[in-house]
Amino acid sequence: MDWMNQAAISAEKSDAVFFYVFGLSVVFLIFITALMIYFVVRYSKKRNPVASQIDGHVGLEIVWTVVPLVLFLSIFYYGWTNYEYMSQAPRDAMAVKVTARQWSWSFEYPNGKQSKVLFAPLGKPMKMEVRSADVVHGFFIPSFRLKIDAMPSRTNTTWFQATKVGSFDIQCTVICGVDHSLMLSKVIVVPEEEFKAWYFGGENAPEPGKTLPLPATPDPKDLPRGLALMTANSCLDCHSVDGKPMVGPTLLGLYGKQQQVLVGATLKTMIVDEAYLRRAITNPMDEVVRGYPPAMPEASFTPQELDEVVSYIKTLK
Amino acid sequence: MSTHAATAQPSYLVDTGTRKGLVAWLTTTDHKRIGLLYLYSMMTFFFVAVGIGFVMRLVQLTTFQKLITAQTYNALFTVHGVIMIFLFVVPGLPAIFGNFFLPILIGAKDVSFPRLNLASWYFFMAGAILAVLSLFTGGGAPDTGWTFYAPFSLKTGTNVSLAVFAAFILGFSSMLTGINFITTIHRLRAPGMQWFRMPLMCWALYSTAWIQLLATPILAITLALVILERFFGIGIFDPAKGGDPLLYQHLFWIYSHPAVYIMILPAMGAISEILPTFAKRPIFGYKAIAFSSMSIAGVGSLVWAHHMFTSGMSGTALMLFSLLTMIVAVPSAIKVFNWVSTLYKGSIDFQPPLLFALTFIFLFCIGGLTGVMQGALAINVHIHDTYFIVGHFHYVMFGGTGMALFAALLYWFPKMWGKMYSKKAIYLSWFPMFIGFNMLYFGMMILGMMGMPRRYYVHLPQFHTMHVITTVGSWFLILGLLMFFGALLYAIFKGEKAEDNPWGGVTLEWTIPSPPPLENFEEIPTITRGPYHFEQEGK
Amino acid sequence: MSEHAEHAAEHPGYGTFIRIWVILLILTGCLVGVSHLGQTAAVWGLLTLTPLKAGLVFYYFMHLKYEGPLLKIVVLVTLGTLLIFFALLFSDVAFR
Amino acid sequence: MTGHVHRDDFGARLGMWLFLVTEMVLFGGLFIGYSYMRYRYPAEFHHGGSELNATLGIINTLVLLTSSLTVVLAIVAIQRSEKKRAMACLGATLILGLTFLVIKAFEWGAKFHHGLYPNSPHLATLPPGEQVFYGLYFTMTGLHGVHVIVGLAVLGVMLWWVATDRVRQDRYVHLENSGLYWHLVDVIWIFLLPLFYLAA
Ligand code: HEA
Ligand code: HEA
Ligand code: CUA
């Protein structure tokens, strides 16, 4: 993925200012550095044994007060006007409610549809109404050069109009706890028809973005049954199956391991066997793994489904 | 010249009173000894934080399977930030070189309140010890970042209260130093030392002291509120009780932006001392530099909300603060141009302090110019809270303040210890330092442009290559650093004896013996001309 | 010290301070009275009478009147800074 | 310390004033926070103010103003070498200061009695703006109270020093500086009165 990917109008606006300032900076930096080196060589003790006792030069000093001031003001003005454009959503923008919580994103569309990743039509303005359910988070889409903080008890807004089809990262930029760096999501930009098909398509409409050449969420049918169940019950929001640390302990290599758990206030060491796994899933608050928050919700599996999940976890060696 | 005074009085390093050894040092009210106490204690904390920085880089070498847990990583950058800011760059130059040289530069025997001065050091140490304690007690090391943003800092189970209390105490230390310096400059200037005959370091310290007085109490009250909030739930920052997290951010940055000028102004002062000495000519535009120090202090207090551009402030505030941010960059620009012009038609004696001073100018320019980028609204919404910011502030704080501190240390080293270091070793250490520095921190800025957020334990795969490059850079940097401090430590114990005036400087510290005697001057000098008045050589 | 001598020459007596105290009491009375006249009056009372009282304490009780310009400047700079902090903060709050 | 440092009374006063600068900014920060919150919750602050006991607030104002007067009179007395009178004035200040604290204690006690204290279950049922109002009320009057206690301790030492002639006609800058501190505490209260007690 090329990183200077400009995938929205806001990206073009931001980069324009960036390149302006960057250009100026390079010119000044080279000028100053070259001058320093030149002076040090030209007026070295050997070449210039007697220093001229110069106190200053008012004219010159005025020049290098006024010139930078003017340049800085131009930077300010350019940055501000482009920002005004980036922050004022057009009237016809579709308003999506973005909710941040420790440590996930959720999106709600005007018709009440909800999703974990953000779906957006190509070339249509989308307004983000960002809020937080707990602490401060930051809603950041690098490819759109867009960022707005999610503040508890207030709604901040921003907007974008995507110019490229594809899938782009969403990251959280304000430190919000252990899994700050895993508070990720995606924007999936698709042609408008595809978006509409999903948006107006009732509950079972297929999620857009399947046509994109990207590792989109795999079809549940291709997955082991246990994994599919876990995906559907959003276990994988908190647990990884590949050893990656997340909110909850990883499930890789769990079976057969010795685990320290807190029962009430007492610390016990247990071997993870089948019964343990079942208890951990059905009554997660009874035994809490040491070093983890008591944060796991109870799952509502049928006994049969529970069997599937447990036997899947057992395969994760 | 070098012998007439040396025989008269013993140096300040020799115990003259009834107390001896460590006790004499710990109860001293001599400004020079207090300066060294600060130096030694700061060095210690500083190397702890450098070590942490090194570990943080190692963590970023891998994408998933890590040495340490996410919780530990969060604690690491918090502790790294807190130590570096509150125990190192904020007190740094004023506490070390300000204490040591301010009285000498204005021709005084000591500061106005010597006992208060010692008390400040004890406050500093108390704060430092509490900060260290906060790592091991309560719920463990704080994990909020050095900014302690509410409401996360109110909710987290880690030991934020103690860490915040430590910062509170350190604030007191900083304020007391400020009070001392202002009074000293007003009251103890030698006869004939008019305001515009003071060396520029004094102007820098004077403006710094004003920021310390006018901004630090805001931090104190903000942190006190966080503590009250955690213990009694008074609800001023807690949205659940009607409080407002944005108010916290405002109050925090009202202090913490001016604090960055507390860090850089004395550094700029030191540079303004070094350049004339090695160019053998007066500084270009003395008054412009003096006034720009004061105006940085003034305008610098008015730009704090540029750290909050994405927090949802009003449009008016966004515009105003972006504008003011641009204006505060002007006095810095003036200084840079004046420094460069000071080299013009000088007779340049190239020595290690000058090399580091020029390195300062280069790195500070990069840091400053990226600061201006961040101040432009349209760019800020992209790079805020990314590694770009991390790159920016390491350029200004380490490349700026840190390099200036090195330069000042090299410049005044012979005066402080009466020994001379090996210049070759210092030149040699410069190369890995310079290369490593730019690899590390320029790499971070590229990462930021790519969209890598800061304070991230794991990173997405597309950032991996750059992370590896920056980590390797940090190894070079630390290598250079070890060589540098190795050379200086060696010199303290085994170095050759230094002359009283090895660089041919003309400010007052070079008129007294190295190391200086207890009360600096046998007789308070009478000043008749500006600070950088070089005799015309060969006349 | 020479400054001290100058300073001693114009020490004010008991009377001055008692007079100021009486004025302060009266102003407090006015403030309380005004606060009963309704919201706007109360706010205006707060904005005018309170700084006036504080000013009297600074100027007389804290001897600013008898000090040189330096200390006066120190106080003004402080108050000015606070005022600017306040104004800039309200550029956010008031326009949200 | 070595005796060489000549006395610099003006320097000492300057130092004290600079310290007062930090105190002013410290409370200034709280006042800024107060205005911010009052701007957000005008009605709640109005209502909160009406719950406070204005009479006690006013009485306390008079007490503090008078104590300020007695301090400044003590300085006049010292300048005129009237030691007895100076001690009487300082003693009066101490008594007035204590009175202030006692009244304050009653006032806070009454609030606690009504279940109004930080984190109380009753407070949690109030609208958010009022919770903030009480949060600020307890913080600001509490911090002010701490300053009163410190001020009393310092003035107590001064009384002792006057009695033992460490503070006397030709050397009273310590008393003057302590007085400055006490007046500042008074000034802060001058602002607290209308902001809280007369807010309704
Ligand atoms: C020593 C410390 C120091 C210094 C001196 C500065 C100096 C400056 N800083 Fe920096 N800054 C920090 C330390 C510092 N900063 C820290 C620690 C943070 C992060 C805090 C955190 O979030 O943890 C930060 C963050 C920070 C932000 C917030 C970023 C964000 O989080 O979104 C901004 C935004 O405006 C900013 C701007 C500036 C500007 C405009 C200057 C200016 O003063 C720079 C002026 C200098 C120059 C401009 C260079 C010389 C001039 C010329 C060569 C003239 C010619 C140039 C032109 C005409 C273009 N800084
Ligand atoms: C002066 C301040 C300072 C200095 C010198 C450093 C030095 C280093 N920092 Fe710094 N860093 C901060 C201040 C500083 N840092 C702050 C404030 C943060 C933000 C924390 C937060 O997010 O809350 C941060 C965050 C931060 C991060 C981001 C973490 C994240 O967001 O995930 C990283 C990442 O690698 C990092 C790395 C390093 C490294 C490798 C070093 C060093 O190891 C590099 C080597 C440097 C040196 C070896 C020494 C320099 C020597 C001197 C300056 C003078 C010494 C002289 C005497 C004592 C006399 N730092
Ligand atoms: Cu959410 Cu970081």
Ligand SMILES: [Cu+2]
């Ligand atoms: Cu800033």
